[in-house]
Every structure is written in structure tokens, then in C-alpha cells.
Amino acid sequence: MKPVQRVYLREVVAGLALTARHFFANLGRHLVHALGRKKSRGAVTIQYPEERRPYAPRLRSLHRLVRREDGSPRCVACMMCETVCPAHCIYIVAGEHPNPEIEKVCEEFTIDLGKCVFCGYCVEACPEDAIRMDTGILEFSSYSRGGMIYTREMLLALEPAGPDGTPRSPVPIPADRRP
Amino acid sequence: MTDVGIAFGRVLFVMLFVLNLGGLLTWVERKQSAIMQDRIGANRASILGLRLWGLFHPLADAIKMLTKEEFYPARADRVLFSLAPFVSVFCALVAFASIPFGDTLPIAGREVPLQALTFNVGLLYVFAMLSLGVYGVMMAGWSSANNYALLGGQRAAALMITAEVAIGASIVGVVMVYGSLNLMDIVRGQGALLGGWLPMWGIVTQPLAFVLFLTAGIAATKRIPFDMPEGESEIIGYFVEYSGMKFGLFVMADLLETVVIAGMTVSLFLGGWQVPYLGHDGFAFPWGAAVPLSPLLVALIQVAAFMLKVVVMIWFLMLIRWTLPRFRYDQAMRLGWIGLFPLSIANIVLTGGALLLWGPR
Numbered sequence: 001m002k003p004v005q006r007v008y009l010r011e012v013v014a015g016l017a018l019t020a021r022h023f024f025a026n027l028g029r030h031l032v033h034a035l036g037r038k039k040s041r042g043a044v045t046i047q048y049p050e051e052r053r054p055y056a057p058r059l060r061s062l063h064r065l066v067r068r069e070d071g072s073p074r075c076v077a078c079m080m081c082e083t084v085c086p087a088h089c090i091y092i093v094a095g096e097h098p099n100p101e102i103e104k105v106c107e108e109f110t111i112d113l114g115k116c117v118f119c120g121y122c123v124e125a126c127p128e129d130a131i132r133m134d135t136g137i138l139e140f141s142s143y144s145r146g147g148m149i150y151t152r153e154m155l156l157a158l159e160p161a162g163p164d165g166t167p168r169s170p171v172p173i174p175a176d177r178r179p
Numbered sequence: 180m181t182d183v184g185i186a187f188g189r190v191l192f193v194m195l196f197v198l199n200l201g202g203l204l205t206w207v208e209r210k211q212s213a214i215m216q217d218r219i220g221a222n223r224a225s226i227l228g229l230r231l232w233g234l235f236h237p238l239a240d241a242i243k244m245l246t247k248e249e250f251y252p253a254r255a256d257r258v259l260f261s262l263a264p265f266v267s268v269f270c271a272l273v274a275f276a277s278i279p280f281g282d283t284l285p286i287a288g289r290e291v292p293l294q295a296l297t298f299n300v301g302l303l304y305v306f307a308m309l310s311l312g313v314y315g316v317m318m319a320g321w322s323s324a325n326n327y328a329l330l331g332g333q334r335a336a337a338l339m340i341t342a343e344v345a346i347g348a349s350i351v352g353v354v355m356v357y358g359s360l361n362l363m364d365i366v367r368g369q370g371a372l373l374g375g376w377l378p379m380w381g382i383v384t385q386p387l388a389f390v391l392f393l394t395a396g397i398a399a400t401k402r403i404p405f406d407m408p409e410g411e412s413e414i415i416g417y418f419v420e421y422s423g424m425k426f427g428l429f430v431m432a433d434l435l436e437t438v439v440i441a442g443m444t445v446s447l448f449l450g451g452w453q454v455p456y457l458g459h460d461g462f463a464f465p466w467g468a469a470v471p472l473s474p475l476l477v478a479l480i481q482v483a484a485f486m487l488k489v490v491v492m493i494w495f496l497m498l499i500r501w502t503l504p505r506f507r508y509d510q511a512m513r514l515g516w517i518g519l520f521p522l523s524i525a526n527i528v529l530t531g532g533a534l535l536l537w538g539p540r
Binding site (some may be wrong): 019 | 211213214215216217218219390498499501502503
């Protein structure tokens with residue numbers, strides 16, 4: 001260690017100069033912002049619930065079931081997603097589709113989000129492009145395990161996220177959260 | 180009766196100044212650190228949708244602290260355990276009393292010194308109170324029946340001795356230059372002009388003592404970079420068993436000590452309530468210009484100058500606190516005993532020599 005560094009005082013002054021420079025530069029930017037120039041920002045903070053950072057298009061968020069043109073789910077209950085799921089969180093009950101051209105449809109399609117690991121394998125495995133993870137919804141929570149179980153109707157009601165990844169459908173509120 | 184009223188007013192002024200500043204410092208600390216680190220800082224507490232840059236957070240903190248559970252460890256000494264935070268805060272609070280915040284003010288035919296406690300040895304009183312504050316910390320460490328708390332209390336005691344010795348030795352130079360232990364006289368002495376134009380502030384006459392005093396003073400507040408009594412990453416410190424407002428009082432005591440150290444630095448080295456070239460009856464600049472002012476206005480300017488200096492000094496102490504990392508325990512001891520203390524002694528010798536050569540006869 002150099003003798004200058006042993007004295008420590010010069011390094012302290014250099015450090016203080018650095019932090020003081022940040023302080024005054026940011027304070028100036030905050031003031032300019034408060035005076036009306038909204039482009040000037042004194043902090044890198046994103047004030048989360050009101051302000052969101054744009055999500056990447058590949059982000060894996062809450063699942064949704066894709067609908068056909070007649071509104072029935074595209075899912076043909078082939079059980080590929082249920083089989084590939086490493087967390088065993090998908091439960092499908094197959095049934096007859098009213099259209100004779102389509103062999104099967106899921107009568108129940110339940111995802112236990114308390115178990116889901118958001119690996120996206122279900123989306124990869126699906127031969128019908130019937131399940132996607134592009135809703136942009138990340139803020140689903142519940143006070144109970146039961147509240148984390150999402151049924152077919154809840155998943156069918158979701159819309160894909162808009163540009164920048166902003167969710168377009170409301171966050172599904174589990175039953176135990178209703179006031 | 181008037182005397183009692185005046186004395187009461189002086190005490191109330193200092194009390195409210197220190198207490199409010201101490202309470203506000205939690206906000207200052209959060210916001211200043213945030214701005215230094217490119218963040219925004221706490222801004223969520225709101226009353227009726229009014230946020231005021233997070234100014235309600237100290238209030239929210241106080242409500243939270245007051246409504247939290249008061250926990251006593253099973254084997255704690257309950258009397259000492261309850262007493263400790265109050266000792267800490269009391270000593271920090273009364274220490275400011277003999278720091279002058281202005282010159283004399285004529286009220287009802289009397290010359291009232293603007294100082295809560297006129298005291299011949301005011302300088303010693305402040306440091307006596309500051310070092311008494313460590314008793315609260317040691318009591319907390321001892322009575323918690325917790326090894327970490329005990330360790331924190333012992334570290335606080337060791338640190339306080341180290342800091343006090345360095346503080347005591349570093350201010351001797353100041354006392355020699357201004358020839359008094361009375362803080363009012365020291366501040367008055369700093370109003371003189373050196374060579375006819377340079378205000379004889381302590382930082383001009385005693386630059387080395389300024390650095391030493393500031394370093395030791397920060398150590399006396401037990402805050403980063405000298406927070407080994409707390410050291411939250413190694414031992415949680417002397418307040419590990421405290422919760423609720425008792426814990427809050429310890430934090431408050433640290434902040435109040437910061438105010439006291441800032442006030443002392445201002446009084447000893449930055450001219451106290453002195454404004455350069457401002458005398459009893461207005462400004463008299465060295466180039467001949469003069470601005471006459473009424474004595475009341477002069478007193479107000481001086482009080483405002485003192486407060487401004489204290490606030491700037493607190494800003495600087497906060498800057499240090501949010502810039503430097505913590506010293507290791509042995510590093511702090513080494514800095515105190517073989518760094519600050521010998522340098523303070525050298526400063527005394529140098530000051531003595533300088534006074535012999537150029538000083539007043």
C-alpha cells in the first residue's frame with residue numbers, strides 16, 4: 001500500500017467528491033424535473049405499481065387458453081402439456097367437442113399456479129398453440145392455496161398483453177380475495 | 180418573572196431546534212442517501228393524498244414504533260433495560276445546551292445571551308454530556324443478557340474513550356488560540372479579522388484540529404464509518420434486544436449526537452453565529468463599504484447563519500456517513516490511538532509555538 005493510501009485522507013476526500021457530485025447533479029435534475037422539464041430524471045427508480053418497465057416479448061407470464069373463432073378452446077385435450085409439465089400442475093379432463101370435425105376438447109383445464117414453475121414447457125409442447133404465457137400478468141397472489149388454482153373459464157377470459165408487455169385483461173382475483 | 184420567562188424561552192428554543200432537527204434527520208438521511216445513490220427514497224407515506232416528498236415518513240415511523248410490542252428478554256435486568264435508551268437520548272439532548280446560537284439580544288433592558296446555558300466551561304460540558312451518553316449504550320448492552328449486545332456495549336465504550344481522548348486533545352489548540360473554555364467567548368473570538376480581511380474562524384487558525392475533531396466527532400456519534408457498536412453485519416449491536424420506541428430512541432440519540440457534533444464543529448471551527456464582516460451595527464467590509472443594520476436584524480441574521488451552518492455541517496456528516504465503509508474494530512482503535520491522538524498532541528505543540536512567535540503578548 002502506498003503511503004498516500006495509508007493516510008486515507010486523500011481517498012476519503014476523493015470518495016466524498018464523487019458522492020457529492022452525484023448528490024448535486026441528481027438534485028439539479030430533480031429540480032429541473034419539478035420545474036417542468038419532464039425528460040430530466042434525477043433517479044433511475046421505476047415507481048412500480050403506477051409505472052412499469054416494458055416487459056420483454058419473450059417474458060413468460062400468467063398462462064391463457066387460446067380460443068377458436070367460435071369461442072371454444074383450441075385445446076384438444078391431447079395431454080401433451082400435462083405430461084411434459086415438470087411440476088405436475090396441469091389437470092385436464094377431456095370431453096366431446098360439439099363439432100364432429102374436432103375430436104376432443106378440454107372440459108376442465110386447471111392450472112395450480114402454486115405449483116407452477118413457469119418453465120414454459122406446456123407452451124412448447126402444445127401441438128395446437130392452445131396455451132400461451134403472454135398475458136403480461138405477474139401480480140396474481142392469494143391468501144390460500146385454493147386461491148392459486150385457475151380454472152378453464154378464468155384462463156379462457158385472458159387476453160394477450162399489449163405492446164411493451166402491459167396486461168390488457170384484469171388480473172384474475174381469486175375467490176378468497178374478494179372483499 | 181421576566182428572567183424566568185427569558186430563560187424558559189432560551190431553553191425552549193434550543194430544545195425545539197435540536198429535537199425537530201433530530202426528528203427531521205431521519206427524513207434527511209433517507210432522502211440524501213437516495214439522491215446520492217440515484218434513487219428517489221421513501222415517498223409513500225401520505226396524508227389525504229399529500230406526499231410532500233416523504234416528509235410524513237418520520238411521523239409514520241413514530242406511530243409504528245409507538246404501537247409495536249415492547250419486548251423484554253426473559254433474563255434481562257428490566258430496570259436498566261428500560262432506563263438505557265432514556266439515558267442515551269437525555270445526554271444527547273442536553274449536550275446542545277451550552278452551544279451559543281447567537282450573540283446577545285437586548286430584551287426588556289437586559290442583554291440576553293442567545294444560549295440555553297451560559298457556562299464558563301461550556302466546552303467541557305458538551306463533551307461530558309456526549310461521553311455520558313455512552314453509559315446508556317453500555318447499560319443496554321449489559322442489561323440485555325445477550326452476548327452480542329454486551330459485545331456492542333463494550334465496543335461502544337472502547338470507541339467512546341478513543342474518540343473522547345482525541346476530541347479532548349484536538350480542541351486544546353482551539354482553546355489556546357481563543358483563550359477560553361466558554362463557547363460564547365470562543366465564537367466571539369472568531370469574529371476578529373486576521374490581517375484585516377480574513378475572518379479568524381477556527382478552520383483558518385486550526386486546520387489540523389478541524390480534521391482531527393471532525394474524525395473523532397464522527398466516531399463519538401457511533402455512526403458509519405465508526406459504527407462497530409452496531410455493526411449490523413457482524414454483531415447486531417447493543418440494541419439487538421430492543422424493539423418499538425426504545426429502539427427508536429437509540430437511533431434518535433445517534434441523530435441528536437450528529438446535531439450536537441455539527442453544532443460543536445460550527446461553534447469551534449466555522450465561526451458559530453458569526454457572519455463575516457457583520458458587527459453589532461451592520462456590515463463593515465474591509466474595503467470600506469458599510470451597511471448599517473438594526474441590532475435586532477443583526478441578531479436574526481446571526482441566528483439564521485448559525486442554523487444554516489449547522490444544517491450544512493449535518494449535510495456534510497451525512498455525506499460522510501453514506502460514502503465511507505465501516506472501519507474494522509482494530510482499525511478504528513489504531514486510527515484513534517496512533518493516528519488522531521499523537522497528531523492532536525503535535526497540534527498542541529505547533530499551536531503553542533505559533534502563539535509564542537506571533538501570538539498576543
